Amino acid sequence: MSSKDVIREELHKEEERLFIKEKEPIIERASLRDALKMLVPFAGMAISAIEFVSLPQVHPLPVQYHAETWLPTLGVCAVVYALFYVFSLFVRPLRQKVAHFSWLIFAFFCFFTLQDFLTLRTGTLKLPFIPSPDKIVHELIANxxxxxxxxxxxxxxxxxxxxxxxxxxxxxxxxxxxxxxxxxxxxxxxxxxxxxxxxxxxxxxxxxxxxxxxxxxxxxxxxxxxxxxxxxxxxxxxxxxxxxxxxxxxxxxxxxxxxxxxxxxxxxxxxxxxxxxxxxxxxxxxxxxxxxxxxxxxxxxxxxxxxxxxxxxxxxxxxxxxxxxxxxxxxxxxxxxxxxxxxxxxxx
Amino acid sequence: MVDMDKKLVAKGVRRVFDDAEKGALLALHDFDLEAEHGEIVALIGPSGCGKSTFLRLVAGLDKAQGGTITYGGEEIKGPSYDRGFVFQETNLYPWLTVEKNIAFGLKARGVYKQQKDRVQQMIDLMGLTGFEKSYPHQISGGMAARVAIAQTFVQDPGIILLDEPLSALDAFTRAIIQDEILKMRDRFKPIILMVTHDIEEAVYMADRVIVLTPRPGTNAGEVKIDMPHPRDRISPEFIDLRHQIMDMLEFD
The missing domain is CATH 1.10.3720.10 (MetI-like)
Incomplete structure (x- = not known):
């Protein structure tokens, strides 16, 4: 090999190193930190459920209303998220997404908790103009x-x-x-x-x-x-x-x-x-x-x-x-x- | 296959540009050139002397106002794959991979299926192996220049026009690609016309160097280079030729 060929080889290797990225594995077990971080949304759902069960309803006007759809809704959400959680423990791309969104999902449920608190529990936001999350889901299912x-x-x-x-x-x-x-x-x-x-x-x-x-x-x-x-x-x-x-x-x-x-x-x-x-x-x-x-x-x-x-x-x-x-x-x-x-x- | 007996003949070529401010601008005036297959002819001259204009005329991208340019006796009327052009800006098609960029012309002409092997051959020949699936933004400038050269050579054109395709590269990569172009010349034996500002490049690669005058460009002289390849850039003969051309370029 002449010296030029050697230089050419070297240049080629350098290019390969710079421009061809190694592929990251798709299946990979989650670190403990990620596994814990992805549990956060469950906490959001739990907060919402506890608030829903433990606080008394103020008299709902204008008609007596039985809030009974929110708990099942939370249950469905928990089951769906649990599925995501289990897969995320092993599938890397999915895990990156789920871990990224975990605090946002948490906040999402906190928002509904607050909405429930301000409507059904305290009546600060007046019914029927601002309904509780329970009522919204109820209407969605009914109609x-x-x-x-x-x-x-x-x-x-x-x-x-x-x-x-x-x-x-x-x-x-x-x-x-x-x-x-x-x-x-x-x-x-x-x-x-x-x-x-x-x-x-x-x-x-x-x-x-x-x-x-x-x-x-x-x-x-x-x-x-x-x-x-x-x-x-x-x-x-x-x-x-x-x-x-x-x-x-x-x-x-x-x-x-x-x-x-x-x-x-x-x-x-x-x-x-x-x-x-x-x-x-x-x-x-x-x-x-x-x-x-x-x-x-x-x-x-x-x-x-x-x-x-x-x-x-x-x-x-x-x-x-x-x-x-x-x-x-x-x-x-x-x-x-x-x-x-x-x-x-x-x-x- | 390319017919090796065909000649490129340009006689009395003249090109005027209309300029709104300066009026008519004579870029090329009474320019003659003849070239045969297997030959590399370098055009060298001061900026704006119409070297690139001449290449564009040969490519059929532009029309002359006077004189004739013929290839194999036929007048050049428009662009054709038989007169490949490697541009100064290596603007490859950014949405195509290296492989598809090289295959572009074959696909456009509908001969890709028959000549598929040529693409891989060219990739190997130009040292692009391993980068077939890369997009232009993922490769270096030197690699891109190689792709642009391969894109043209893969079509096996009769004439190849090089408009300073290496001017943006570092000296190192440049020297390597110069050798690669020489290798391709030996293999395909096209007529190669190259425009360059670099006297060393001209002496290193060309069989003849044609010197043009400042605008309006016309023939100022010609230097034959009879050294065998690979040429030694620091041999007395080489340096002497460089001086000779340098002297010819001193216009007043």
């Missing part, structure tokens, strides 16, 4: 069928609007970025209509579509189509020319460049646009359901509020939080997967 139907209705609107809006946004974004003629006609539309909230078109949508559901669909569509078109077209227009020229000298056709250079290059922007689309369409959907719809979660909130059933109002709000947070989490997981090639990606 789960209507709530589920409204959730399905809302989600159907949301998803159909999103699917149409996002796919058309991708197409029109690419078209605007690549074809000057399309850009000429669509760009002013984006600039004028884009920044305006989709909601202000509601009166027109109602008139045009004669149906509140179609109007909701249109609002969701607009809320998701706009950010995608805008972000993709600007990403394509601002692409580093070098990336395209490189592809040209490698023998790529125009069409191949659009699909394999321009589109992947705009993925970071698409990911941001998806986040905007999702949050805007939640708003658009909720607002359309408030005015004139006959189904949907937001409609149900309005309806039960008029009926003064605040337990159910809070239950539906809880359901909406869970649904929107889950959708957003899925969206971000998808984004992280899409952007796995990006350096120093800010994780959500």
């Amino acid at each position: 789960w069928d209507t709530i589920a139907m409204d959730a399905v209705s809302s989600m159907t609107t949301l998803f159909s609007g999103l699917v149409i809006g996002i796919s058309m946004g991708i197409v029109s974004g690419i078209a605007c970025g690549c074809v000057r003629l399309v850009d000429y006609w669509i760009n002013p539309l984006l600039k004028i209509i884009g920044p305006v909230p989709a909601l202000i078109w509601m009166p027109i949508f109602f008139v045009v579509f004669h149906s509140s559901n179609a109007a909701a669909l249109a609002a969701v569509f607009l809320a998701s189509w706009f950010p995608l078109t805008l972000m993709i077209s600007s990403a394509i227009k601002n692409i580093d020319k070098g990336l395209i020229e490189r592809a040209e000298t490698l023998g790529a056709s125009k069409f191949y460049i659009i699909l394999h250079v321009m589109l992947p290059n705009s993925i970071p922007h698409i990911a941001n646009a998806l986040f905007m689309a999702l949050s805007h369409s939640f708003g658009a959907m909720s607002a359309t359901e408030l005015c004139g719809a006959t189904s949907g979660l937001m409609f149900r909130i309005q309806y039960t509020r008029v009926m003064a059933n605040y337990g159910e109002v809070f239950a539906i709000i809880g359901v909406m939080i869970v649904i929107f947070a889950t959708l957003t989490a899925i969206m971000f997981a998808f984004r992280n997967w899409l952007l796995r090639w990006q350096k120093g990606l800010a994780r959500w």
